[in-house]
Structure formats: C-alpha cells, structure tokens
Amino acid sequence: MAPYQCPNCSRLLHFEARVCPSCAFTLGYDPAADAFLFLGDNATTWRDAQGEAHDVVVCANNNEYEICNWLVSTTDSTPFCRACRYNSTIPDLSGPQVPERWGKIEAAKRRLIQEIIALRLPCETMIEAAENGTFGLAFDFLYDPVGEESGNIQITTGHEAGLITLNVMEADDAKREAMRNRLGEPYRTLLGHFRHEIGHYYWARLVQNDPEQLAACRAVFGDDTMSYDEAREKHYGGAGGGWTTDYVSAYATMHPWEDFAETFAHLLHIKDALATIGGFGMRLMNWPGEDVQPSIDFDPYTADTLTLVNEWRPFAFAENAINRAMGQPDLYPFHISEAITAKLDFVNRLLMGARLS
Template sequence: MAPYPCPNCKRLLHFEARICPACAFTLGYDPASDGFLFLGDGATTWRDIDGQPHDVVVCANNDAHGVCNWLVGTGENTPYCRACRHNRTIPDLSVPSVPPRWAKIEAAKRRMFHTLIRLGLPLETKAEERDKIQGLAFDFLYDPSAEEQGNAQVTTGHDGGVVTLNLIEADDAERERMRRAMGEPYRTLLGHFRHEVGHHYWARLVATDPAELAAFRDLFGDETVDYAQALQAHYGAGGDKVWTDDYVSFYATAHPWEDFAETFAHYLHMVDTLATIGGFDMRMAPFPGPEGHPGAAVGFDPYTAPTERLAAQMVPWSFALNTVNRSMGQPDLYPFRLSPAITAKIDYVNRLVAKAAGRAEAGAVPEHACSA
C-alpha cells in the first residue's frame, strides 16, 4: 500500500503506527476516510490532516487487548473496526505466548482488509449473511498439540466463509520449518490470509453466478473434481508436475479451487506491491540489452488498473526488488514468474473484482489514478 503521513506533522508512517515517532501524538487509522487521524495532547476529538474533526472511537480490540490501531465511526452498530468485526473466535489469551502471536496475526489481517476495502470488494460478516451472500469470519485457534508435540490438530483453511488459522503460523521459526518441509518458496501470515480469502470470494462471487462459473471453468478447470482425492494425488506427485508455465505455484496445481485461491492471492500481492512503489514515486531506469525494459514507474492506481499495466510493471519491479533482497542475504521478495497463462488467470480475477466493485471493467475509474 502507499505510505500514509502523520496527520499532525506529516511524517510518513508504517501502517501499524499508533504513536507518531516524530510528534508523539496518538494515531488511529480510519478506514472510512482512508487515512490516519490524530489526538492532540489532552484532546478527545480525533482530527484529520486538515484539522477537521471525525466522530470515531478506537476499536474495542485496542481498548481491551491492544492489538488494533483502527477506528470505528460512532454511528456504527458495533464497537469493532472493519477488520475486527469479522472475528468469530480469538485464541486463549491466558497462554503467555498467545497475545504477541495474535497481535501479529491481526496486523497481517488488517493489511489484507485494507486491500479488500480499497478494491471495493463486498465484506459481509456472518451476521449479515443471507441467501447466496456468504459472510466472512475468522477463527484464530491455539493448538497445544502443535505447540508441544509438533502434531497439529487445527488445520489452517477455509470452509463456508470461515477462515481458520492455527496460531502456530505466527511462530516465525515454525512457519519457516513448515515452508521448507512443504517445499514452498513463500509462506507468510499475509500470504495465508490472501489465499484463504480467495476461497471465500470464489464462493461469494463465482459459485453463485452461472456465467462466472462457466468462465472460471474455462481457465481453471472443473471444480467438481473430488477435492480430497485431488489433494492426495497432488502430494503424492512430490513436485513432479510441470507447473511454472500454467500455474502461479505448485500448490495451485492441486485443484481448481486452489488454483483460484493462489491466483487471487497473487493478484493482491501485485496490487499492494505496486501501490507501495507508486506511493513512494519510485522510478526505474531502462534495462539495457536484448531482454531489456524501457524503464518503469507506477503512475496509475493499481487497485483499478487493467491487468496488462499491472503485469508490465510487476515484471521489472520484482526483478529489481528481488535483487535488493539478495543484497541483504534475504529471500526474493516475489519468487514467482508471470507467464501468459498465469497472467490470463490474474486477469480473470482482476475483472471479477472490478465487476464486484461496480466497475464495468478493470481500469474504469480514472479519477482515482495516482500522479507520477
């Protein structure tokens, strides 16, 4: 995402900020205005960058547990912010290791929700669920068996609009161990959320629309293939499948549902990465040589842009940022490639999102375009 300034002193902030590191004023992110608000010394009214007051209060999860920096409008019928109101189950906070892990999970979830809101996607809670409108909820569960014996009893996944996350995924060492064991190039909390919410939006936007379902099957395949058998066959293949040209990841080859969820996650990876690059007005000089590039700059809004613009920027920027990471001895930022077949699937997701957001097609909202 693009960086946000402190509404008081204009210093750029990390999205998780609660106190400005420069002016020390209390901060909160207001999803309704898509910006940070501040409380002056001794003040009780939240104000924006223009000094205008806003009728908001801090999220109840900040008051009770200190795990959220979002604000809630006083006219809303819930004490929870746009992200926290979707929680159905929070973990057992009496276990000493749980609160800091839950805080990491909530931080990743808020980043995902920021993207979903910015894209204009529907976000119903389970309380708002109705015929053909699936609500979204989260169960964050502490799993003693996984913690003490390495034998997980809680499976991270999605079922009927409920995303379950085993709290052990917030343990960096354990998550890295699982990444290596699964042969994955990338495994993060944010990646989990983006993948699992992809399953939700398949059920919310594709399964209930015959035309979308037909278009989905043309690209991703027949989702009525037995899921359990497909997963068993996938893991039995042991990585022998050829997947890099047609699928964004090896896991995407398992079943059309997983292909869609992986593609949806990568679409979110792309738009947020490019929004950050554009927000800092970063520019890249032309690449020399026959495989060169004429230069790159994100002078548009990635959240509403057509796929060809996203892909044209993501390719050179991912190479450059992967190189930066390698300079620090870190894994590649984006260890994937965008073939024509993968880009076609991302284009399907982009058009699906645009339709759900009320745009005729991706790129149809020029008034939101970023200057560059």
C-alpha cells in the same frame, strides 16, 4: 498500499503505527477517511491533518487487548473496527506466546481488509449477511496446544462457507519457516495466507453459484468437480502432476480451487506492492530496452491485467536484486508466464465486475 503520513507533523508512517515516531502524538487509522488521525485536545478529540474533528473512538480490541490501531465511528452499531468486526473466535490468550502471535495475525488481517476496501469489494460480516441475504465473512483464530507440544497439528488453516480458520502457530516465525521448508514452499507469510483464503471466499461468493462465471472459470482453471480429497492425497503423496509454468505455485497444481486461490493471492500481492511503489513515486531509470521507463502512473486497484503484469515484472526483478544484495532470498520468487497471466486476468476481471459503486 500507498504510504500514510502523520496528520500532525507529516512524518511517513508504517501502517501499524500507534504513536508517531517524530511528534509522539497518539495515532489511529480511520478506514472511513483512509487516513491516520491524531489524538489532540488533551487526548479527547481525534483530528485530521486539517485540524477537523472526527467522531470516532478506538476499536474495542484496542481498549481491551491493545491489539488494534484502527478507529470506529461513534455512530456504528458495533464497537469493533472495520477489520476486527469479522472475528468470530479469538485465540485462547492464556497459551504461551499467543497474545504476541495474535497481534501479528491482526496486523496482517488489517492489511487484507484495507486492500479489500481499496478494491471496493463486497465483504459483509456474518451478522450483516444474515440481515441482507448475502454471503458473509468471518475469522476463527485458534490455539492448537496439541500441535504446539507434539508437532502433530490439529487445526488446519482453511476456508469453509465464509469462515476462514487460522492456526495461531502460523504467527510463530520459526514454526512457519520450518513448515515452509518441510513443504518445499518458496513463500509462506500470514498476509499470504489471508490473501489465499479470501480467494476461496470470493470463488464461493462470485463464481460458485453463477453458471456463466463458473463455466468461464473452469475453462481457465480446470474442472473443480474433481475430488478434492483425492487431489490433496496425490499432491502430498508425491503423485501429483508436478509444477509447470502454467501454475503460479506448486500448491496451485493440486486442485482448480487452489489454483484459483493462489492466483487470487498473487493478484493482490501485485496490486498492493505496485500501489506502495507508486505511492513513494519510485520509478526505474535504467531499465534496458524500454522507451518509457517503468513507473506506476495508474491506479493498480483498477488497472487492466497487462498493465499490472508489464509494470510488475521489472519492479519484481529490482526488488529481488535488492534482497540478494542484502543476502536475503528473493522477495518475489515466482515467474509469471502467459498462462498465469491469463489466470490473473480472469480474477482481475471478476473483481472489477464485483466492485461496489
């Protein structure tokens, strides 16, 4: 996402900011305005950079748990912000380190929801969907005490019928890194999980019940009627087909559903990373063999796929070079082939067709 400024002093902020590190004013993000507001007038009125008052209050999850920095309109029918209102179940906060982990989960989820808003995609809560007959989204964040103690995980992260479940152990950096190494994955993050699982949600919403889209999707990703359980057993049993450059990740080779969700996640990675780069006005000045040096002079959330991929490749290379200079692994440890570009293009066109007016 593009960087945000403190509405009082213009200091650049991280999206998780709650207090400006420069002027010390209390801050809150207003998704309706897509901007941070500051609490002025003796801490009673939220104002924007022009000094205009907004009729908003802090999210209920901030009042009760100090877990959210988003604001909600006083006229909304729910006390929860645009991100927190999707929660169906929050974790048992009496578990060790669970409150801290839940905070990390909510921070990652807010970035996901902000990007869904930027993409202008339909995304109703379960309550909203029941009222208007659409396909709703909800989240269950669950504590797994047995998995915590024994390592035998009882709660699997996944999606089913609009409900995304996440084991809060994923927010433990050491445990997530151990799992990444055990599964041989080059990349595993909370935000990556969310982008992957919401890819399943949009497949169910935009593809599954549309015969034309379903046929087109199968032509690109393969026949999804193949047994998922058998495919999963083969993949984790080592009898899968193996990773080729036709797939953006090894996990994508397991089943067409996972290929779609992994591709969906990578498209969101690329769009949001390019929006961030463009928001800072960054460009590459010494990229060889280019008459026009790479820069983000377009809206990544609406751009065509070739524009996205062509601009992303040099910036991804530069980001990886910077990480290596710091002794860190590649920030984007993936390769985008022509086959992957075609898959990204299918998802990108699907999302552009679903944009709300």
